[in-house]
Amino acid sequence: MxxxxxxxxxxxxxxxxxxxxxxxxxxxxxxxxxxxxxxxxxxxxxxxxxxxxxxxxxxxxxxxxxxxxxxxxGFGHYLLNSVLYTAAGAGMGTLLAFLLGFPVARGYLKWLIPIEGVVGV
Structure with missing residues (x-):
C-alpha cells in the first residue's frame, strides 16, 4: 500500500x-x-x-x-473580392489534390517520380 x-x-x-x-x-x-x-x-x-x-x-x-x-x-467590396478569390483558390487546390492524390500515391504517374524526389514528398 x-x-x-x-x-x-x-x-x-x-x-x-x-x-x-x-x-x-x-x-x-x-x-x-x-x-x-x-x-x-x-x-x-x-x-x-x-x-x-x-x-x-x-x-x-x-x-x-x-x-x-x-x-x-469601399472596403466591403474589396473584402468580398478577397473572400471569393480565396475560396476559389482553396477549392481548386483541394479538388486537384483530391484527384491527383491516389494516382501519385500508387505510382501510376511514372513521370512524377523525379519531381517527387525534388519536392520531397
Missing amino acids: STAISTMVRRHRRRRVPVGSIICAVVLLVVFLLPLLYLLNTAIKSNAEFFSSPGSLVHHPMWGNFFHAWQQG
Whole structure:
C-alpha cells in the first residue's frame, strides 16, 4: 500500500529553458508586434495629429477612422473580392489534390517520380 502511494506522488522536475531561447523569442515578439502596434497607433490618430508628430503616441484616439475608411474606401467590396478569390483558390487546390492524390500515391504517374524526389514528398 505504501509503494502505491509513493509512486503516485512523484515530483516533476521543471526543465530549464535556455536563456538564448527566451532572448530569441523576445526579439521575434518585438520584430513582429512593433509594426502592428505602430500601424494601430497611426490608424487611430487624426490627420492633424499624424502630420504634427507621426512617431509619437496617440493622445486622442479616433476609433471612427475605421468606420470612415470602410465607408469611403469601399472596403466591403474589396473584402468580398478577397473572400471569393480565396475560396476559389482553396477549392481548386483541394479538388486537384483530391484527384491527383491516389494516382501519385500508387505510382501510376511514372513521370512524377523525379519531381517527387525534388519536392520531397
